[in-house]
Amino acid sequence: MPIEIEDQKPVNEVLRDREHELSLLVDMVPSHLWRLTPDGEPTFFNKRMVDFLGLDLPDTDRPGMSRLEAVIETVHPDDAAEFRGRLNRCLVTGERFTMRYRLRRADGVYRWMSSSAEPMRDRDGQIVQWYGLCHGIDDQMHAEEALRQSRRQLQQMIDAVPVRIWSVTSMDSPVYFNKRYQDHFRSVIANFEAIGEPRIETLLRELIHPEDAPEVQRTLLNCFEAGRGTVMRFRWREKDDIYRWAECRVEPRREQDGTIVQWYGVSLDIDDEMRAQVALRERERELSLLVDMVPSNLWRLTPDGETTLVNKRMADFLGMDLDDKQQLAVVFDTIFHPDDAGAVEDVLGRCLLTGDRFSMKYRLRRADGVYRWMSGRAEPLRDQDGRIVQWFGLCHDIDDQMHAEEALRRASERLAQATRAASLAELSASIAHEVNQPLAAIVANSHACHRWLSAEPPNVERAKITAERITRDANSAAEVVGRIRALFRHAPEARLPEDVNRLIDEVCLLMADETTAKTVCVETTLEPDLPLVALDRVQIQQVFVNLIRNGVEAMDAVAGSARAIKIRSYRDGPDAIRVEVRDDGTGFKDPQRVFEPFFTTKAHGMGMGLAICRSIIESHGGRLWTANNEPRGATVAFTLPLAASEMP
Amino acid sequence: MKPPEEIVFIVDDDARVREALGELLESLGWQSATFAVAADYVAYAKPDLPACLILDVELPDVNGLEFQRQLSSDVHPPIVFLTGHGDIPSTVRAIQGGAVDFLTKPVGESDLIAAVRAAIQRDREQRSTRAELADLVRRFSVLTPREREVLPLVVSGLLNKQAAAELGISEITLEIHRGKIMHKMEATSFADLVRIAEKLQIPITHSRRSGNSRE
Known part of the structure; x- marks a missing residue:
């Protein structure tokens, strides 16, 4: 390759520049870079690493310890063993090393690191060097940890709350349950594990009371379809096939755009509450039934x-x-x-x-x-x-009772009247017969006597005979009257010490129907603790009955509200008690004559009442007298001597 | 003094009343017979005189009113009742049963006299009616059977011819029977005969019209 000299620096200068750049790069990358020998001895740390650890290569040369061990010392004790193991395995196998671990910073604080290393091989495939890189992931690790923690807490909470929580995406999707719910299923559904991922349908069948299941299904369907939450109550099966009432609230979780992604349900055991309610309703029903069924009319004002x-x-x-x-x-x-x-x-x-x-x-x-x-x-x-x-x-x-009472009262009144009438009629017939016979004879004899004397010549002998017969028959009539008086005067009943007040109360009770029927009220003013009096109960009762009845009858003619009979008893001197019976009636026209037998002011009276009363009281050693009241009415009073032992 | 041909019977259980009433009646000139019980009165052989029965209602053996009912089927003197206490139902019953009066004890002289007189007067009338009837019965008893057949026919008003045809005899024979009947019954006229037949309660069995229609 031609080299352009003018543009080229001398080779060594170029190399120097490059090395400087590389060295700068190595030190500036925001990561730790390091290099190991094939047997794991560290041979290079970049500057950031040296700064982080606070130690340079020469610092790792410690007596009795390899350089690698010295480096491993900076790894968190919890991670060190794994770090060593993995690294050694990689050194042997030549595999890529990767691990997250905590590394001690110079200030002693451990920081999470993500580290990886790869071997560099020569043309023969022999490992020449290991190059490693590691960067801080502490913030990420903490965030992840916090998230995990949060999830765990949430799960714990979901599992711990005393409600059963479930979620589902649709009617047919598997249902997610919290632990409580699962425990519940396990205890109820025998082959729960075999069910696998339960669906709503399964649960309805297995868990909900057959009577409630169709309704629950319908409610859920409606709810899912309408996209609205709901509340439902049903009975679910518990251990030992006991059903308990539960309430389930279902709500959807929506995305921001409003689409429903999940349905959540919370089920609560409300059995006690339901039972209490049922019991309450039952009691209310029973009470209402009682109120309606008691054989009485009830009302409220x-x-x-x-x-x-x-x-x-x-x-x-x-x-x-x-x-x-x-x-x-x-x-x-x-x-x-x-x-x-x-x-x-x-x-x-x-x-x-x-x-x-x-x-x-x-x-x-x-x-x-x-x-x-x-x-x-x-x-x-x-x-x-x-x-x-x-x-x-x-x-x-009380209609029947009232009628019965009324009938009884009428019957007793009729009986009393009949008895009274009968006895009076009988008495009067008997008296009439007894007295009438001699009277008839007397009248006939006196006529005959008159005839004999008027005859011409007068038949004096026959006249004398008839006159004698008149005397005889008149005496016989007088005898009859005497016998009648004797009849009322003496009765051979035993006399026992009695409480007169009690006797008065008894008689008032006996007479209550009669006095009430005549709208007469009987008032008693009885001195307490009166001494006992030896008397014939029946006779003295008869006196009271007579006097009260007389009073009632005397007031028959008196109109108005003041129809009262007042009975008073009190101590009369050291050796007697006195009783007074007052009425507001017409009074006596001739108080002196009222005791004559057959004297009566009443339309239907025999005129024997007061005579008999007096004779009874006198036979007890007492006195009975009468007086008219001012402005009207009459009083009959009598005394009864105290029994000898009662006298002070 | 009243003639002794009247008698008053007294039934009363009280001796004093019996005695006094007897005395009074005697002083008034009436003969009397007294009885303590009804049975004694029944057993008594009563003289055949106009009489009166003074009957106490309250008798020991039988009630006076009941006794009156027992007597009613027989011939008996008119009754004057005497009672201790007269009540209206008893009085009505007594009077309906034919009693002359119902007196209350003690009875006044004038009431007694009036009642006894009325009773005896009624007895007299009854007695004379009875006597007359007895005479008629005696006359009727002498009629022959055929005359007893003829009598009802003629008093019924049948013509001789009709009566004869009824009996299947001649008119002449019937006229003879009729003459004998008139004589035996001592009838002064045919009208008298009809009256007698009526008193004897001879039934009218035929009438002229029915006789005609039969022809």
């Missing part, structure tokens, strides 16, 4: 008395639609019997004001228009401050 709820039974009874609230508001104005409506309104109104419990009997109109007797009660529900929040009421049908 606001504190103002507005009806806000009735149970089904009551709605049925009234013939109203449960859902029609407006009907509810008006129906209550029309359901009460006209005779009761006013009283119910009064009482209920008062209860609403005072908060007292409501209790009443009234008639309600049934759907068919028939009025039935009801026993109604209501009580207020109060809040913590004692304010009334609601009224709860109940009423049950």
